[in-house]
Every structure is written in structure tokens, then in C-alpha cells.
Amino acid sequence: MKTQKIVVIGNGMVGQRFLEQLTSRLSSDAIDVTVFCEEPRAAYDRVQLSSFFAGKSAMDLSVVPERFFQDKAITLRLNDPVISIDRAKKTVRSARYSEVHYDKLVLATGSYPFVPPIPGHDRRGCYVYRSIEDLEVIRAAAKKSRIGTVVGGGLLGLEAAKALKDLGLETHIVEFAPRLMAVQLDEAGGKLLQRKIEALGVTVHTAKSTREIVNGEAHAHRMVFADGSALDTDIIVYSAGIRPHDALARTTKLAVGERGGINIDGYCRTSDPDIYAVGECALWNGRIFGLVAPGYQMAEIAARHVAGDDSIRFGGADMSTKLKLMGIDVASLGDALDKTPGALNYLYTDPVQGIYKKLAVSADGKQLLGAILVGDATEYNDLLQMMLNAIPLPEHPEDLILPAREGGAKGLGVDMLPAAALICSCNSVTKGGICDAVVAGCTTIGALKKETKAGSTCGGCVPMVKQILDAELRKQGVEVKNHLCEHFPHSRQELFHLTRIGGLKTFDDILSKHGQGRGCDICKPAVASILASCWNEYVLKPKHAPLQDTNDRFLANMQKDGSYSIVPRVPGGEITPEKLIVLGAVAKKYQLYTKITGGQRIDLFGARVEQLPLIWRELVDAGFESGHAYGKALRTVKSCVGSTWCRYGVQDSVGMAINLENRYRGLRSPHKLKMGVSGCTRECAEAQGKDVGIIATEKGWNLYVCGNGGIKPRHADLLATGIDDATLVQYIDRFLMFYIRTGDRLQRTSTWLDNLEGGIDYVKKVVCEDSLDIAFELEADMQKLVDTYECEWKKAINDPESLKRFRHFVNSDAPDSNVVFVAERGQIRPARADEKDVEEDALV
Amino acid sequence: MTARPNTDMSLKQWTAVCPLDDIVPNSGVCALIGDGQVAVFRVSDDRVYALSNYDPFSNANVLSRGIVGDIKGELVVASPVYKQHFILATGQCIEDEAMKVASFSVRINNNIVEVEA
Numbered sequence: 001m002k003t004q005k006i007v008v009i010g011n012g013m014v015g016q017r018f019l020e021q022l023t024s025r026l027s028s029d030a031i032d033v034t035v036f037c038e039e040p041r042a043a044y045d046r047v048q049l050s051s052f053f054a055g056k057s058a059m060d061l062s063v064v065p066e067r068f069f070q071d072k073a074i075t076l077r078l079n080d081p082v083i084s085i086d087r088a089k090k091t092v093r094s095a096r097y098s099e100v101h102y103d104k105l106v107l108a109t110g111s112y113p114f115v116p117p118i119p120g121h122d123r124r125g126c127y128v129y130r131s132i133e134d135l136e137v138i139r140a141a142a143k144k145s146r147i148g149t150v151v152g153g154g155l156l157g158l159e160a161a162k163a164l165k166d167l168g169l170e171t172h173i174v175e176f177a178p179r180l181m182a183v184q185l186d187e188a189g190g191k192l193l194q195r196k197i198e199a200l201g202v203t204v205h206t207a208k209s210t211r212e213i214v215n216g217e218a219h220a221h222r223m224v225f226a227d228g229s230a231l232d233t234d235i236i237v238y239s240a241g242i243r244p245h246d247a248l249a250r251t252t253k254l255a256v257g258e259r260g261g262i263n264i265d266g267y268c269r270t271s272d273p274d275i276y277a278v279g280e281c282a283l284w285n286g287r288i289f290g291l292v293a294p295g296y297q298m299a300e301i302a303a304r305h306v307a308g309d310d311s312i313r314f315g316g317a318d319m320s321t322k323l324k325l326m327g328i329d330v331a332s333l334g335d336a337l338d339k340t341p342g343a344l345n346y347l348y349t350d351p352v353q354g355i356y357k358k359l360a361v362s363a364d365g366k367q368l369l370g371a372i373l374v375g376d377a378t379e380y381n382d383l384l385q386m387m388l389n390a391i392p393l394p395e396h397p398e399d400l401i402l403p404a405r406e407g408g409a410k411g412l413g414v415d416m417l418p419a420a421a422l423i424c425s426c427n428s429v430t431k432g433g434i435c436d437a438v439v440a441g442c443t444t445i446g447a448l449k450k451e452t453k454a455g456s457t458c459g460g461c462v463p464m465v466k467q468i469l470d471a472e473l474r475k476q477g478v479e480v481k482n483h484l485c486e487h488f489p490h491s492r493q494e495l496f497h498l499t500r501i502g503g504l505k506t507f508d509d510i511l512s513k514h515g516q517g518r519g520c521d522i523c524k525p526a527v528a529s530i531l532a533s534c535w536n537e538y539v540l541k542p543k544h545a546p547l548q549d550t551n552d553r554f555l556a557n558m559q560k561d562g563s564y565s566i567v568p569r570v571p572g573g574e575i576t577p578e579k580l581i582v583l584g585a586v587a588k589k590y591q592l593y594t595k596i597t598g599g600q601r602i603d604l605f606g607a608r609v610e611q612l613p614l615i616w617r618e619l620v621d622a623g624f625e626s627g628h629a630y631g632k633a634l635r636t637v638k639s640c641v642g643s644t645w646c647r648y649g650v651q652d653s654v655g656m657a658i659n660l661e662n663r664y665r666g667l668r669s670p671h672k673l674k675m676g677v678s679g680c681t682r683e684c685a686e687a688q689g690k691d692v693g694i695i696a697t698e699k700g701w702n703l704y705v706c707g708n709g710g711i712k713p714r715h716a717d718l719l720a721t722g723i724d725d726a727t728l729v730q731y732i733d734r735f736l737m738f739y740i741r742t743g744d745r746l747q748r749t750s751t752w753l754d755n756l757e758g759g760i761d762y763v764k765k766v767v768c769e770d771s772l773d774i775a776f777e778l779e780a781d782m783q784k785l786v787d788t789y790e791c792e793w794k795k796a797i798n799d800p801e802s803l804k805r806f807r808h809f810v811n812s813d814a815p816d817s818n819v820v821f822v823a824e825r826g827q828i829r830p831a832r833a834d835e836k837d838v839e840e841d842a843l844v
Numbered sequence: 845m846t847a848r849p850n851t852d853m854s855l856k857q858w859t860a861v862c863p864l865d866d867i868v869p870n871s872g873v874c875a876l877i878g879d880g881q882v883a884v885f886r887v888s889d890d891r892v893y894a895l896s897n898y899d900p901f902s903n904a905n906v907l908s909r910g911i912v913g914d915i916k917g918e919l920v921v922a923s924p925v926y927k928q929h930f931i932l933a934t935g936q937c938i939e940d941e942a943m944k945v946a947s948f949s950v951r952i953n954n955n956i957v958e959v960e961a
Contacts, residue, residue: 486916518870518888520913521922521929546871550909550924558924562904808905810862810873810884818898818905833903 006306007092007102008035009082009248014279014295015108016043016063019074021303028073035074036094038081039131042069047292047458050159052135053166056718057681061132085252087272104274104306107249107262108299111242111280111290116151120213125220126236129160138237142167145234147219149173152240153180153204158325160239161202165326171202172231174223176240178207184321184332188349189372192356196328196375205231244281244288257283266313268302276302289317292457293425300428318388318425322373322380322460329377334370334387335360343369348401350375357401359383366392371401381464389421414467423464426457431468438472445469446754466757484745485522488515492526492670492745499527500534500741506543507531525549526745529632532668533740536788538795540802551630554806555792556612561830563819564612565605566592567629568619569665572639572657572677573600582622590615593827599636599674601627606828608815610807616793625665626793632746633668634675637661638686642679642696649679651696656725657685660694663729666789667736670743670752688716691749692732697721701728705735705763708750717753717760720768730779734767737778861957864890872921874908877961882948883908884957885921885932893932894948894959899923900937907945 006022008015019035044061052061069076080094091099113128115121127138129150142148148164150157153175164171173180179190180197194204209226216222216232223231244261255263255271261283268276278298280290289295294317301314322331335343342363349356355375361368368387373380379400385391386400394400419432429452442448445466449455455462482491488511490498495514504510507527511519519527528547532539539545539552551557556564568583583602587594592615593605607615629635637660640646642653657677667673676687677694686709687693693704699722707716720731743752756762765771796802808816820836821828861875867886874897875882881897885908897905902925910921915938920929929938930945937943949960 487913517917518912518914518919520915520920521911521927524911524913542868546868546912549911550906553909558906558909560902560904560925562902562906562925804866805868808874809876809881810866812876814876816881816905818903 003029004031004306005101005103006031006033006106007100007104008033008106008108009092010108010110010245010279010281011035011037011039011043011076011078012108012110012279013043013046013063013292014110014299015106017296017299018106018108018278018303019072020065020068021300022306023072023074025303025307025309033072033074034077034100035069036077036080036082036092036097038079039133040079041132042076042078044132046130049129049132049135050163050166052132053139053163058132060715060718082248085248085275087252087275090274102274104276106302106306107270107275107277107281108279109245109248109281111244111288113156113238114241114243115238116210116240118210118212120221121238123213123221123236125234126213126238129156129163129237129239135163138163138235139167141235142169145220146170147172147233148235148237149223149231149233150237150239151210152238153177153206154183154239154241155181155321155323155325156242157239158197160237161197162326164235164237165200165202169235172233173197173202173204174208174210174231175204175206176209180204180206181330181332184336185330185372185374186337186358188347189356189358189374192349192354192374193325193328193330196354197326200326202326242280242290244283246281249277249281257286261288264298264314266301266315267305267310268298268314269305276306278302284314285316287316289319291317291319291321293317293428294319296426297428318384320384320387322377329373329375331371331373331377331380333372333380333384334368336370336372338370340369346398346401348398359397359401361393361397365397368393368397373401381461385417385421385423385464389418391416414464414471423468424452424454424457424461427453429454434465434468435472438469439476443469443473444755445757446751449754462759463757482744484526485520487511487517487519487523490514492530493742495527496530496533496741499530505531505535505537507547508543519547521549522745525552525632528552529668529670533785536666536785538790539792540796540799540805542801545805554609554612555616555626555630555796556607557630559605559830561819562609562816563605563830564607564609565603565629566607566612566615566619567597567601567603567627568624569627569661570601570636571661571665572637572654574639574654574658579622579624582619582624586615586618589618591821591828593829597629597636600638601629601636603629606821606830608808608819610813610815613797613803613806617797620791620794620797625791628666628792631666631668632671633666634661634664634673637664637675637677638690639677640679640682640684642677646679648682649696650698651679651701653677653679653685653694653696656694656696656701656728660729660732663786664732664736666792667740667785669736669740671746671748673736673749689713690716692735694728700724703728703731706749706753706760708748712750714750714754717763719760719764731767733782734775734778735763737782738763738766738774741778856960858951858953858958858960860953861959864892864952864955864957867892867957870912872908872910872912874905875959877959880961881905882959882961883921884950884959885912886957887912887919887932890952892950892952892957893919894950894961895921895930895932895935896946896948898945899925899928900943900945901926901928 042064045063080096082092082094084093091101093099113130148169149172150160151174153173161171161173180193211224211226214222219232219234246256246262249262262277264277264282270277279295320333343360346359358372360370371383417431421431437451442451455465483489524547587604595603597603637657639653639657643649674690675692676685676690678685678687679696688704689707689709693716695702701723703720704716705719708714820831822831859877867873869888872883872885883895883897885893897907899906909924912921919932922929935945935947
């Protein structure tokens, strides 16, 4: 097959989705793709733009999979807008690139903000809200300003207002219509939203038409309104709607709509069949779709068509939306404004809680036409499914929006949904698609997200995906259970609770009360870990010792040949020359192989079991403690050198890392725990790849959680920003204890979070807002563990009972003759089988 | 092979290994018998079992350091390296029918553990 040359103009969210869809269908041999992007960075999540001010970095917002362009061999031309298209020669010319030929051209140029043409609109200090660059300019300007005003009270306007508020400005919203979100909300809903927003300290001016902008007195600008009133402000941000970016299409004489937008057919083809348009620049049936989900649909349809698949056509899209604006839930579905003749309404208001709900139903009362939810949008998913799938309304439609009555089940069972029901509109995943994935073996939310992408963009559908997952598993006869093993009909979380509440102190107590049989290598270490997390008793007590995995049993890491490695604690990676010399001297004396670990410590390999206490006697005497490298426990707190030495550091990251490591040392948990502290945003400690990551800013610490390296790298999620030392420790106490209580056996924090219903927002509520009212308990439990910490090795070398276990033979002091080392690069390494046979033959 | 116990039937004899109290209930120790290594396990009700200490999956002498428990009612030890289970009474590996480690007779005589090897 001949290589198809494909040029894509624009690398926003939709343009990127097109590339992903295209490259998943055609190999890089079949296509040669060039992408032009006028912004200086590849696609990022514009929907989450305001979180840029809430602490997210440009990197956090990226939607491009790592190494995507390299792996797919796509040429990406950033900062390089296309200036002309020659349809006759089938070439495009960009600002910085010579002509590029195309067989197929895709316009994903998006939209630009509409700036009302009022006199003075282009004064200095007037901005638009569209790209990260816009935000950076606004942020710089905000530093010198006190008052900020947003022109436009729609979705984007409210987002922009949130951004100004986050920047610490006195914030105003000026809206031309008589209410906020006039397209989505009715009078009552809009007014309630306004009240709630004003309660947050934002002033809303509705029904204001700006006549001109002139010099202000105390502030830079004065906005003069048609009714004669005026508002003084330092900066103005326009967010009064979008206009399709169709200039290229116009100059190249493609058909465009009267009010803008590039005409497309059901395959997203423009009037030139070799040119496609997708996303907000495209006009289908006279409509522009200014949401990301329909844009994603267009991207998929166009990619399929380029790849020769014409099975799917674009047929319009549902414009229902649900979002959280400044913490306020707002949703609008279908025909929310009763445009259908004869539409009837059900209304519910709770003026105390600030909740407004409205259903619009057909004249015969049988079908749901639309709905508005303000203040509480819990029913959004159910109502949306009911509307889109034309499921008949229940006998009492009002029950759908009334608070649940006692005993009355509420909402829509997922079983009622047809297989074609679209569950994740961001990624076009149907109920059938989710069920198929479950049948194919995805039995957790994490696996489903990975396989189907459902719930991986905005996350709104995750509760419904979970319901479908559980229902499907039940249908398959899979009992939805997460029993630890055959000995305990409980999950780890349940067992932890039973142990803690029941005050149970030994495995035998727990087994006789809550289990059966004798236990095994699954439940014994898990219970040992639970006991350690609850009561923190010495793990080598005779009643606990047989429960421990061999690493914990011998307080060292068993290697492939049965020898052990030793990792003393080096808090924060800071070590004196004296201590370094001790490590060197000990390694030399016992002929150990030494290697620097990834966690800024030194690992000493090749110790025989009977040597462990001898080596540790010397290490403890020199002031070393156990590093718990053998345990499902806190490992290290990695740090960069921080403000003490570094030119860029803004806080003492080493000092904080040492404090944290000394606080949480020895803490046992469902799996190992790693932490990192970086002294500035350059992030040299790679804290965002740790279970707990801390990054210093000038305003305090930013706390990230649930990152991971290893087999499945995961970027940590931001939990809190700009917090002081005390709050940092408080939040980490709560977070770790909450994970220890609820994690599954051998579940790292990253998978724990991926499977946690509600995700990071839920963790935030529990940790930062104490929504479960357990913060005090979590902190107290952690403090108890901190207060009862003992170095296990110091204890072991002073306990004759423990020491008896550290020998290879119960009846001889001889070493294990099968542990044999040979030399390599000036150190020892375990002998291979062929190298050992020589030795063995000699002995026989 | 130095690591393997003597399994030649003709030379079998009872060897005292250690006092029973030297083995923590529900755990194992390793005994040196001749040139061979025998893992001796004590189960809570003072039953004792003996297997070769050599783990055929990792080629290391480590079975005595495994966790003792039961799988579907059968007493087993789990290898501390790759976690395969061996039946204490027979040495049969549960995960791999073809794998079996040597098992030995063992008894408690006047509170002393003795192995026949």
C-alpha cells in the first residue's frame, strides 16, 4: 500500500484524539503524518484550564501519552501556524516550514474567544481566556492588580472568574443576559447559581450591556454600561463565547456557514472531499458543537474514514453538561428550557441547602425531555440515560428529583439500560463496551479504565461504570468478593477493622474469631502487617515471627541464592563521611557487594544469615538503624539538596525529608511506601513518582499522593497546595493511615487510588475536609505508631531469643555451602550453577 | 552434590537434630545431617515434618525459612523465594506435579527431634 500523506492543522484535544484514533487504525508504514500547532506545546486539557491556577502545571494538563509523537513517527511542528492551503497542488504552507504535500488534510483549528467590539475593548490590560499562554499573561497582570472583571457569565466565563478568584483578585462577572448560564439554565436556576456564586465573594452584574471602556480613577479601566452605571477594574477578561477558527477555510474557499464554521458532512468531510474538519471549527447541520465529547466523536469518525471505514456517521450530539463551578454542582440536560411544545415541568427547590431541580417531560408525561440541576447533580447520570435511551418515566416522575424517601429505592438500575447506552461520553464507551471488557477479564475499575478509557477523562461516569461492573460480575455468577484467602472470608480492609475494633493482638486470636484452618503464606504476612499497623509490637516476638515473610523474619532482603542484603537507614539521603567510612569498612570486612540504591541509600549484598547479627552489631554501634528495606513499610524519603545549598531551592527539602523519614520510619502498610521531597518545582527528587511527594513553593509545600514508578508508572495527584509544615505532617498522617486502613493486601497507593470510588476528590474530602469525621482518630493512631517506634535490629541484637534464629543450621555453626561467590568488577557476585558445580565436585 | 541429603536407603539412621523447643511452633529450621540439609517443620500441635531444604525452583537451600500453613486442608510450606507450595507430608509441589522434594521420617523422642536420613 502506498504511504498516505496526512497533514493535521491544530493539536488541541480533538486534533490529538484524531491522531490517536488514526494511529490505532493505520501503522506508521501506511501513513506519514505532519501536525502543525500554533501554540508552543502539544495538546493539553483545556477543559481543566482553571486548575492551572489551582496549582497544576502545564505538564499536569497534557493529554499526550508519553513518547506519543516519537513512537508513532509523527512530525509535530509546534509554534508554527499554517498560513495557506493550496487545494489544487494539495499543499499547505506554514509560517516556518516550506510546502508540505497532503493526500488528506484535517482541520482541527478549534475556536477563538469572541471579544465584543465595544469602544476600548483593546486597551492594555484586557485579555482573553483560552490558552495556557493567556493564563500566564493574566497571572503576571494579576500580581499588580486588585480587581478583575470577567465579561461573560456562561460556562467559560464562570471558569475564568474562578481563575481570577484563585489569583486573589476581587472578582466581578458582567453578563449581558438577565441571568448566568442563560443557554443552559432557566430563570430560577440561574438566579440560584448567582446567589451561590455571590456567597463565595464574586460580584455578579446581570443584564449589563457595556457601552464603552475608558480610563478609571483608582483603577486602570472604567466599564460604562448602557444603563448609565459603571464599574472600575484593573484587568478585564473576555469570555463571552467562542467563534470557530475558520479563516484558513475561508481563504481557500471551502464552504462555511453564514455565522462561521466549516461545513462538514456525516464523515466530517468539508466541501473538498480530501479535507476534513473536526471539533469546534466544524459546522454540522448548521450547528457548532462547543464541547469536547462531540469533538472526540468527530475525531474518531474522521480517523475511521481516512482509514477506509465508513461505517459510522456523525449524527449530532447531546449537549447535556454537568460541571462543578467553584465547588457548585450544575447540570443541564436536553431541552432544559422547555422549547418542546406542551412540555410540562416538575420542580423541586430547597432554599436552605441551595438546591434547585427541574424536570421537563413530554405533554403525555411519558418521556423525559430535559432537566436542570443546581446545587446537587447526583441524579445527572440516571436522568441522562433515561432521556437518551427514551426509557419511560416512572409512575411518579417527581421521585426522580425528590430526596429519597425512607426505604424507597431511587434512581435507575443499570440493568434497565440497553447495551447501546452511552455511558462515557468523553470517550464514546457504551454499556455494551463495558460489559464486553468485563467478560474479557477486566474486573476492577482500574482495569476497565485502562482497557476501555471509560471514566478516564472527566471521571463523571465512574460511579455508573462501577455499577455496571458489579452487575455484570454478579450476572457471570462471580460473587463480588475480595476475600483475603481461603482462611479468611474478609477483605484486608474488613480484617483491619475487626482487628483494631476487637483489640485482637495475635494471629491465632484473629483466626479463631474470624477465620478457619491454619493460615497460609497469603494471610499470615497480611495479618502480621495489620497487627504491626495497629499495635506496633516487635515483629520477631515468637507469636509473630512465624507469620513474617522471610525478609521480615530475618530483617533483611533474601536474594536469589538464599543470601541476604542489608540496607541501613540514611534519612533523606544525608550521610556523614564518618558513617560512609563505617559502611565501607563493614562491607570490606564481611566482603559484601555494595551498590547505591534508587532511594539514596547503600545496599550491602552477600551476607549469610549467620552474619546478619554480627554486621548489624557494628552498624548499630556506629549509629545506624534498620532501613526497613525488607518490609512492606516506609522505605525512604528521597530529597534534593534544597535551599541550603541550591541556587534555586526555596525550602529546606533535606531537613523536611529527614523529619518525615524519622517520623514514619518502620511504619508498616499494605505495601511498601516511598516518599520524596523537592526543594523547588524543578523536582529533582522526583517526588511526583512517589506514594507521597512534596514539592516546595514560595507559598509553602505542595503535597502530591499516589505516584508510582516501577511496572506501571503513575504521576502523583495533587492533594493540597501552599501548606505549612504542621499541616503537611497532619495531612500525611491522615492520608497514610487512611490508606493503611482501607488498602488491599499488596496494593500500592497508586492502584488503591485508581480503584477508590470518588478518586482523588474523595481522598481530598477525607484528608483535607475531614468529611468522614475520622481525622482526629487517624492522627491519634499515627501518633501512637510514631511514639512506639523501635529499631528492630537494635532490639534483635540484644534479644538472645531472636539471635538464636540467625543461623543456617539448628545443629551446626557451619555456613550453607551452596552460597558461593565469585569475583566480578572488583566485587563479589553469586556464582552461577556451572561455576558452582566445579566447587561442589571438588567437595564431594 | 553437597546440598542434597543422603537418600541412600541402606545408610538410613535416626539422627538427633535439636530440642523441640528450638523450633518456634508453625515454623521450620534446617538441620545438617551428614553433608545434607534437611528442613524440619513444627506444626502447632507438635507434629513435625522433614523435607529436603533445597528449593528446586530457586536452586537455593531455603525451604526451612518458608511460611507453614494449609491449603485446602493439606499442610504445606511455601518457598520463600518464588512461593511454590510443598506438601509437608510428601514433598509434592502443589503448583507443579512434576516437582517433588525428598521427604524424611521424623519423630520426637524425649523432647528431642530426630530425623531418619
